[in-house]
Amino acid sequence: SNLSYIFFGFYAVALAFNDWKKKFPLERGYLAHVPIQSFLFGVALIYSGLGSGFFHASLTRYGQQCDVGAMYAMMLCIAAIPVGSWLPQLKILGTNYKFASWPLIALLIVLGSTYFTYFKWEYEFTEVSSYFTWVLLVFAAVSLIQRGKHLQLRWLIAAIVSIIIAAKIRELDMQDRFTDPDSFFQGHAVWHLISSCYYAFIFLYLRSEERR
Numbered sequence: 001s002n003l004s005y006i007f008f009g010f011y012a013v014a015l016a017f018n019d020w021k022k023k024f025p026l027e028r029g030y031l032a033h034v035p036i037q038s039f040l041f042g043v044a045l046i047y048s049g050l051g052s053g054f055f056h057a058s059l060t061r062y063g064q065q066c067d068v069g070a071m072y073a074m075m076l077c078i079a080a081i082p083v084g085s086w087l088p089q090l091k092i093l094g095t096n097y098k099f100a101s102w103p104l105i106a107l108l109i110v111l112g113s114t115y116f117t118y119f120k121w122e123y124e125f126t127e128v129s130s131y132f133t134w135v136l137l138v139f140a141a142v143s144l145i146q147r148g149k150h151l152q153l154r155w156l157i158a159a160i161v162s163i164i165i166a167a168k169i170r171e172l173d174m175q176d177r178f179t180d181p182d183s184f185f186q187g188h189a190v191w192h193l194i195s196s197c198y199y200a201f202i203f204l205y206l207r208s209e210e211r212r
Helices: 003-022 035-058 061-086 102-118 125-145 153-174 187-207
Strands: 089-091 098-100
Touching: 003 035, 003 187, 035 061, 035 102, 035 187, 061 102, 061 125, 061 187, 125 153, 125 187, 153 187
Parallel strands: none
Antiparallel strands: 089 098
């Protein structure tokens, strides 16, 4: 089930390289114009797939730290995309000087991911991830109603449906009500698969942005 994260991660990285080559203008959409954020998100997905596989194979404290740290990285990367879309440029107060916001956003993503990985044990992941999910969905909804932007709503709907199903499966699995321990289909594995689809759908939704 971890392979789905790796697959979607390489897809995002490939899109980033394609966008770098084509050098799309901002009118084509923020992600197409700033491929570094697609690249970072793709790397985070790959990291999550590998980190999760390492944890479930080793069941070590360090493995769990990598697993959860990667999930924080994914959430930070995807939440940063609409922020960059809203503020593609920043202005130094008191001057007319403007500069691209993506280097600062990329730096904050790396620092935030490092922080949450290192201090993983200081936070309750379920609680933090719930906050992140709600914030991300609010960001996605706000992006949808912004004037001058067009996004493909079907991807957002698919993401919402996916996260609802994934949350229910995880709840049932934690209560040992989804499948038997010896079943071929394990609830945690299905949760992995559907959660990866959620991230992929949110990414495709944000990637569909076009400016008029």
